[in-house]
Amino acid sequence: KNQVEQSPQSLIILEGKNCTLQCNYTVSPFSNLRWYKQDTGRGPVSLTIMTFSENTKSNGRYTATLDADTKQSSLHITASQLSDSASYICVVSGGGVYTGGFKTIFGAGTRLFVKA
Amino acid sequence: DAMVIQNPRYQVTQFGKPVTLSCSQTLNHNVMYWYQQKSSQAPKLLFHYYDKDFNNEADTPDNFQSRRPNTSFCFLDIRSPGLGDAAMYLCATSRDPPAGGQPQHFGDGTRLSIL
Numbered sequence: 001k002n003q004v005e006q007s008p009q010s011l012i013i014l015e016g017k018n019c020t021l022q023c024n025y026t027v028s029p030f031s032n033l034r035w036y037k038q039d040t041g042r043g044p045v046s047l048t049i050m051t052f053s054e055n056t057k058s059n060g061r062y063t064a065t066l067d068a069d070t071k072q073s074s075l076h077i078t079a080s081q082l083s084d085s086a087s088y089i090c091v092v093s094g095g096g097v098y099t100g101g102f103k104t105i106f107g108a109g110t111r112l113f114v115k116a
Numbered sequence: 117d118a119m120v121i122q123n124p125r126y127q128v129t130q131f132g133k134p135v136t137l138s139c140s141q142t143l144n145h146n147v148m149y150w151y152q153q154k155s156s157q158a159p160k161l162l163f164h165y166y167d168k169d170f171n172n173e174a175d176t177p178d179n180f181q182s183r184r185p186n187t188s189f190c191f192l193d194i195r196s197p198g199l200g201d202a203a204m205y206l207c208a209t210s211r212d213p214p215a216g217g218q219p220q221h222f223g224d225g226t227r228l229s230i231l
Contacts, residue, residue, distance in 0.1 A: 043222030
């Protein structure tokens, strides 16, 4: 069954600290993995996209990594700011004829709280 | 400037009274999606249009319908809203379907409340 699991469910950190969010998936065959940031009451905004051949992608203070062998991705946030408080959603696309067809699976998200 | 615009941001309707949510895009993208997102949950895909081709998810209730009269606009119709349909409804676009690896651009959603 194609699944995307994120951990932790929620996280509280102090402003200026770094943190890492995890995403494990079982989607196969794999096509691409995206990280989105969703502020409260707003739509998700794309941070990074990675395909099978990419193992790291940066967007400012956000760095995503992908290990397609272990089917794991992480999102590292450097020098956190109060505005980083949001939900971070991992989205994996893939699948084929024998696995129920091509799908885009959303993780449940990690809720990040950055405190002053 | 907003590229995926959803109106209204907040919608209140009565139980069983039809309601229509609208979405417009200035990106000229081929694909438009509608998602339902309940509190603290991941967005759930209801259906999408690839150009004029409508693609319904298998578990989307018949109560939910969609129309795409042109490239720029897409509507979500809920024929007889129930209390369980109260949620945030997100519209998204992408140039290509998800297999193309292009990002989806989301609107800020319409929060639907049912009285």
